[in-house]
Amino acid sequence: MTYTKPLPKIRPYTKEFWDAAGRGELLVQHCDDCDRNIFYPREVCPKCKGRNLRYIKASGRGKLFTFSLVEKGAPPDFKEDQPYVICLVDLDEGVRIGSMLVGYEDYWALKPGAEVEVVFHPVTAEISLPKFKPAGSDFTFPELQA
Amino acid sequence: MSIRGKVAFAGYGDIPIGKYPDRTSVQQAVQVSLMALETAGLEPEAVDCILTTRSFADEIYDWGIGLFGEEIGMRSKLEFQMFAGGSSSSAMIKVATGLILSGQAENVLLVASNKWGTMKREKAVDQLAKLHHEDWERPFGFFQIGAVALMMKLAFVYGMVTPEQSASVSVSNRKWAAMNPNAMYRDPITIEDVLNSGFVADPIHVLESPPLADGAAALVMTSADNAARLVGQPVYLLGAGSSFSFSNVSQAKISAMEGQSLAAQDAYAVAGVGPGDIDVASIYEPYPLGTLSWLVSLGLRKDMTEAGQWMLEGGGAPGGELPVTTDGGMLSRGHCAISGGMLFAVEAIRQLRGEAGERQVKDPQIALATAMGGVGNSAFVEILGINP
Numbered sequence: 001m002t003y004t005k006p007l008p009k010i011r012p013y014t015k016e017f018w019d020a021a022g023r024g025e026l027l028v029q030h031c032d033d034c035d036r037n038i039f040y041p042r043e044v045c046p047k048c049k050g051r052n053l054r055y056i057k058a059s060g061r062g063k064l065f066t067f068s069l070v071e072k073g074a075p076p077d078f079k080e081d082q083p084y085v086i087c088l089v090d091l092d093e094g095v096r097i098g099s100m101l102v103g104y105e106d107y108w109a110l111k112p113g114a115e116v117e118v119v120f121h122p123v124t125a126e127i128s129l130p131k132f133k134p135a136g137s138d139f140t141f142p143e144l145q146a
Numbered sequence: 147m148s149i150r151g152k153v154a155f156a157g158y159g160d161i162p163i164g165k166y167p168d169r170t171s172v173q174q175a176v177q178v179s180l181m182a183l184e185t186a187g188l189e190p191e192a193v194d195c196i197l198t199t200r201s202f203a204d205e206i207y208d209w210g211i212g213l214f215g216e217e218i219g220m221r222s223k224l225e226f227q228m229f230a231g232g233s234s235s236s237a238m239i240k241v242a243t244g245l246i247l248s249g250q251a252e253n254v255l256l257v258a259s260n261k262w263g264t265m266k267r268e269k270a271v272d273q274l275a276k277l278h279h280e281d282w283e284r285p286f287g288f289f290q291i292g293a294v295a296l297m298m299k300l301a302f303v304y305g306m307v308t309p310e311q312s313a314s315v316s317v318s319n320r321k322w323a324a325m326n327p328n329a330m331y332r333d334p335i336t337i338e339d340v341l342n343s344g345f346v347a348d349p350i351h352v353l354e355s356p357p358l359a360d361g362a363a364a365l366v367m368t369s370a371d372n373a374a375r376l377v378g379q380p381v382y383l384l385g386a387g388s389s390f391s392f393s394n395v396s397q398a399k400i401s402a403m404e405g406q407s408l409a410a411q412d413a414y415a416v417a418g419v420g421p422g423d424i425d426v427a428s429i430y431e432p433y434p435l436g437t438l439s440w441l442v443s444l445g446l447r448k449d450m451t452e453a454g455q456w457m458l459e460g461g462g463a464p465g466g467e468l469p470v471t472t473d474g475g476m477l478s479r480g481h482c483a484i485s486g487g488m489l490f491a492v493e494a495i496r497q498l499r500g501e502a503g504e505r506q507v508k509d510p511q512i513a514l515a516t517a518m519g520g521v522g523n524s525a526f527v528e529i530l531g532i533n534p
Contacts, residue, residue: 008281040282040396066303068295070287073346073355075275076268078287086292086347088396098396100286107348112303129285 003123005077010126014041016055021128026118027055028093039095060118061135062091069107083107089116089132100131103139150416151534153243154373154380156253157186157366158492163480164330165263166360171201174362175259176218178485182364187376188253190218193366195251196225197238199484202273203261214257224251231277231519232430233388234258235363235488236526240386242367252372256365260483263330263360270358277520279394291355291433293395293521295347297402298435301450302349307438309349311454313340315434316353316477318463323474325464325505330359330480354477356432361482363489370534381495384419384512385529387412392523402522406443413514413527414445421445424529425510426469427462428494430487430517432476437462440516441470444527469507472497490515491528498532 010018020027029038033050044051067087074082085101102119104110115135120128122144133139159181161174175198183190198214201207207214208227215225224245230237238256245251262270274290283293301307317337323329335353343352373380389408392398414420421444429444431437438453446468447453456462462470473479473493476486494513496502511533517526 005287006275006280006284008285011281014281040279040394066296066299068292068299069345069348070292070295071345071347072352073271073289073291073350074287075271075289077272078289081287084287086287086296088296096396098283098286098288098394112300127285131286 005123007124007127013043017041018127020055021120021130022122022126024120026058026060026130028058028091028095029053030056037093037095039091039097059092062089062116062132064101064110064112064114064116065090065096066112067101067110087132097130101133102131103133103137148416149243149247149386150384150418151382152370153246153367154370154382154534155365155491155495155530156188156368156373156376156380157182157184158495159185159364160328160489160492161362162328163359163361163482167264169360171204171207171259171261172214172217174360175207175214175257175364178259178362178364179218179255179257182255182366185377186366188366190220193220193253193255194223195242195245195254196220196222197242197254197256198225198227199234199238199258200227200229201259201261202483203265207259230524232432232484232487233517233519233524233526234484235491236386236388236517236528239365239367239383239491239528240388243383243386246367246369252368254367256367256488257362258364258485258488259362260485261360262358262481262483267358282396283394290521291350292347294433295350296395297522298433299349301435306450307435307454309341310337311458312349312354312434312438313337313351314454314458315431315437316340318457318460319431319471319475319477321463322472322505323478325503326473326479327503329474329478330357331478350433354434356476356481359480359482359486361480361485361489363485363492365488365491379499379532381498381530381532382534383528384531385413385415385417386527387414387416388524388526390524393520395521398523402525403439403443405523406440406516406525409525409527410444413529417529419512419529423512424468424514426472426494426497426507426513428473428490428513428515429471430476430490431471432481432518434477436518436522437470444514444516464505472502472505472507487517490517494528494530498530
């Protein structure tokens with residue numbers, strides 16, 4: 001079945017990110033000029049404006065900063081997924097990432113600060129979306145059918 | 147150079163807000179502009195600058211350069227579109243102020259016209275989703291209310307506000323809307339109605355999210371001297387402040403409320419007034435927690451908990467301590483996109499001119515209007531008064 005939801009564009013400076021995601025690795029950017037981690041990826045460091053940016057491998061672990069159960073308001077492409085949970089995760093690398101939370105048992109028992117880990121959702125041959133699940137959950141997405 | 151009292155709003159225009167399939171963006175814009183010129187006592191030929199903004203609905207309106215001037219039959223020196231989301235109109239006020247004070251324009255017409263009410267809801271929601279980063283937010287099901295909900299969730303999780311306090315803002319706004327003949331929804335609602343309406347996105351209930359509407363608004367701005375010649379009671383711009391802090395919610399280095407505070411401090415400093423001087427607060431919510439965070443950032447209440455309890459006890463409602471959002475706001479008057487933002491200034495002006503009918507506040511001297519863009523990333527405050 002063709003994936004019809006919005007897809008990220010692969011740009012010269014994000015191809016490495018999406019290639020790694022396809023292998024099940026989460027990357028964040030690192031600025032060698034000011035020694036800070038950056039997410040989302042940029043062409044110029046938003047802090048020091050330096051251009052010496054490279055990707056480093058992230059642990060894939062972090063803590064829930066906040067989350068919201070979407071029941072009725074989703075954009076048309078995501079209607080069929082309702083209810084679903086969007087979230088912001090503070091990665092162990094000190095950067096914040098927006099994503100979806102999956103594999104949870106009781107939404108109303110979720111708390112900010114809960115430990116989460118990345119789980120990749122392969123949606124096309126080129127794109128695997130980094131989503132998050134409670135740490136230790138055995139939730140996985142099905143592999144793409146060839 | 148301070149802008150305090152140097153420019154004024156000579157006129158304002160609006161129309162009924164709601165679902166009006168027979169009105170086009172252009173027709174609405176013409177109608178409110180003519181009303182603004184009439185209330186300003188200004189001949190159309192005297193307008194030398196027209197500021198417009200996107201309709202999101204009619205291609206001819208959004209793409210026709212100088213189209214509005216052509217439709218209404220007004221030639222000007224300068225006509226262009228401005229866009230900063232829901233705060234576009236406040237950005238237009240800032241630009242008009244600069245053009246007037248620098249002598250580059252004399253009489254500026256500001257107009258916004260939008261058609262979210264009769265547009266298919268899916269199309270409007272999809273348009274709003276474009277506010278979010280196409281690589282890092284949209285693919286994950288982010289959208290405007292959802293992103294706002296992510297921030298507001300924390301206020302409930304950490305016990306700063308209760309669901310009842312939040313719901314009371316919708317109830318208060320509806321009481322004001324009942325007295326606004328142009329409002330989209332005017333029937334009374336209760337806290338129970340709000341809490342039983344289901345979640346658009348937790349913690350925002352359906353009756354805590356603004357109904358999308360068709361609407362339009364216009365303002366005429368000119369120098370203070372001109373305005374005093376044109377109308378009996380000019381409404382002077384005493385101060386204006388703004389802050390842009392982020393675009394995507396994951397990137398917020400300061401909170402939406404901190405951004406509001408920066409805008410408020412800016413506006414108060416220019417105006418030389420403080421929270422205690424405000425007689426009417428025309429607050430761009432567009433969700434209940436937006437009202438509460440504005441009440442705090444404007445210095446009108448101490449913290450979110452106190453703001454919530456104050457609204458629950460009717461502090462901002464008709465007959466309360468300080469009239470808040472007296473036209474019913476986005477929540478009840480209706481969210482007509484950019485023109486909905488301009489209506490907060492329209493309401494402040496109408497109250498100061500003593501032309502607000504049944505909902506008229508008694509003898510207000512100073513009012514404030516706020517605006518927000520995107521997911522709360524831009525914040526604007528205008529302070530208006532009847533004395534320069």
